[in-house]
Amino acid sequence: MSQTARYHHGDLHATLLREAAVLLREQGVEGLSLRRLAERAGVSRTAPYHHFADKNALLCALAEQGFRKLETLMEEGDLESEPARGLRRFVHAYLRFASQDPEQYELMFGRTLWKTGQPTESLTRVAHGCFRRYIDLMYRPPLATRLPPGVDPLRLAQASWATLHGLSRLLLDGIYLDQDDMEAVSDQAVDLMIAGLRLGEDVTDG
Amino acid sequence: MSQTARYHHGDLHATLLREAAVLLREQGVEGLSLRRLAERAGVSRTAPYHHFADKNALLCALAEQGFRKLETLMEEGDLESEPARGLRRFVHAYLRFASQDPEQYELMFGRTLWKTGQPTESLTRVAHGCFRRYIDLMYRPPLATRLPPGVDPLRLAQASWATLHGLSRLLLDGIYLDQDDMEAVSDQAVDLMIAGLRLGEDVTDG
DNA sequence: ATACTGTCTTGACACTGTCAAGATACCCGG
DNA sequence: CCGGGTATCTTGACAGTGTCAAGACAGTAT
Numbered sequence: 001m002s003q004t005a006r007y008h009h010g011d012l013h014a015t016l017l018r019e020a021a022v023l024l025r026e027q028g029v030e031g032l033s034l035r036r037l038a039e040r041a042g043v044s045r046t047a048p049y050h051h052f053a054d055k056n057a058l059l060c061a062l063a064e065q066g067f068r069k070l071e072t073l074m075e076e077g078d079l080e081s082e083p084a085r086g087l088r089r090f091v092h093a094y095l096r097f098a099s100q101d102p103e104q105y106e107l108m109f110g111r112t113l114w115k116t117g118q119p120t121e122s123l124t125r126v127a128h129g130c131f132r133r134y135i136d137l138m139y140r141p142p143l144a145t146r147l148p149p150g151v152d153p154l155r156l157a158q159a160s161w162a163t164l165h166g167l168s169r170l171l172l173d174g175i176y177l178d179q180d181d182m183e184a185v186s187d188q189a190v191d192l193m194i195a196g197l198r199l200g201e202d203v204t205d206g
Numbered sequence: 207m208s209q210t211a212r213y214h215h216g217d218l219h220a221t222l223l224r225e226a227a228v229l230l231r232e233q234g235v236e237g238l239s240l241r242r243l244a245e246r247a248g249v250s251r252t253a254p255y256h257h258f259a260d261k262n263a264l265l266c267a268l269a270e271q272g273f274r275k276l277e278t279l280m281e282e283g284d285l286e287s288e289p290a291r292g293l294r295r296f297v298h299a300y301l302r303f304a305s306q307d308p309e310q311y312e313l314m315f316g317r318t319l320w321k322t323g324q325p326t327e328s329l330t331r332v333a334h335g336c337f338r339r340y341i342d343l344m345y346r347p348p349l350a351t352r353l354p355p356g357v358d359p360l361r362l363a364q365a366s367w368a369t370l371h372g373l374s375r376l377l378l379d380g381i382y383l384d385q386d387d388m389e390a391v392s393d394q395a396v397d398l399m400i401a402g403l404r405l406g407e408d409v410t411d412g
Numbered sequence: 413a414t415a416c417t418g419t420c421t422t423g424a425c426a427c428t429g430t431c432a433a434g435a436t437a438c439c440c441g442g
Numbered sequence: 443c444c445g446g447g448t449a450t451c452t453t454g455a456c457a458g459t460g461t462c463a464a465g466a467c468a469g470t471a472t
Contacts, residue, residue, distance in 0.1 A: 008420075165372040169368075173320045188358070197398070250452050260429075416471080417470080422464090429459105
């Protein structure tokens with residue numbers, strides 16, 4: 001009758017994901033063990049295996065959550081009204097996303113899932129969808145019509161994402177960059193991009 | 207009397223490092239266990255502990271080796287005679303370094319050592335020395351004298367390294383980028399940088 | 413009510429990093 | 443040459459880990 005003692009948990013799948021996200025954020029992948037997770041959910045060691053094929057599958061699900069969040073961030077980005085300023089805003093938002101949950105970001109883009117383990121088909125789909133949305137930003141009006149000749153939007157998307165990604169990684173891993181440098185460095189990167197794309201700073205008002 | 211059966215290995219420290227590098231390259235950090243390593247060196251499970259404080263220390267030593275290699279690569283870089291072309295060459299060299307041994311690169315810059323574990327003092331020193339050498343490239347003649355006003359060389363160094371780093375990571379982790387795209391994307395990144403810095407393509411001969 | 417199926421459990425196995433104690437071999441002062 | 447000290451290497455043990463196999467329980471459909 002008591003809530004804690006019933007045999008069927010009832011909502012274990014969701015509970016595991018929620019609890020795993022907490023554990024990941026607080027302790028990193030290293031600290032995220034299925035056994036500890038099960039214990040936290042008030043369930044036996046192997047119960048999670050009825051909801052996720054293995055640890056890799058759980059991690060993929062976790063990463064997938066992250067990509068969904070990132071995708072909404074991408075949708076909110078507005079480059080149309082003021083390209084340069086919008087770009088700057090987007091970069092800051094991206095870096096904020098990364099630094100709010102470093103371990104999640106690591107999981108999303110790291111080697112653990114994409115090379116060592118096997119990314120779930122579902123994860124792959126969501127991640128690529130996320131990237132496609134980013135590419136779209138390059139192919140659509142504000143940028144697409146102003147790009148210098150000879151610039152392939154796809155290549156530009158890849159190169160600029162790489163910059164964003166590199167900034168995040170260097171910052172999160174805490175080598176060569178720390179939070180104090182971040183604003184100045186990211187501004188520098190945006191400047192470089194703006195100059196390279198000859199966007200100029202726009203002086204439009206609302 | 208036989209080589210394999212003597213009690214004191216004689217050169218275990220070096221052997222461990224060498225063997226660990228192989229194991230790292232082939233199997234990644236996940237596959238690099240001290241026990242397996244010891245077995246490969248023909249020695250008992252806990253022997254390595256007399257040469258490295260713990261696994262973290264071993265990994266730090268491994269990463270340190272990587273940074274030393276990277277540093278020599280930095281010294282060979284020549285931006286003086288032809289800045290733009292030299293930059294392009296350097297970028298390619300960097301990416302080649304990264305993709306020749308992805309697991310090593312991951313270890314050098316990844317979260318494992320710099321956040322989760324404790325970077326050795328020695329590792330920190332070498333890594334920062336490596337970065338300083340990169341910064342120097344920005345502060346010295348070919349670039350320093352040609353930078354647009356308002357560009358802080360330090361920020362430029364950080365931002366450009368971030369781009370380099372991001373390209374490497376996206377490539378190595380195999381998400382959004384693969385080897386085939388690489389050349390085009392890195393060229394695009396270099397173009398962006400050159401345009402941003404207003405270096406122009408130099409047409410110097412020998 | 414009975415059979416079925418999804419969920420959860422205990423038991424076990426092979427692996428991991430690391431500590432404590434003991435064994436061995438080398439090295440240096442006598 | 444010899445004895446002790448020290449660096450090196452060993453076995454034993456412990457607490458963790460992911461994962462499989464077999465059994466226990468509960469809800470659902472027939």
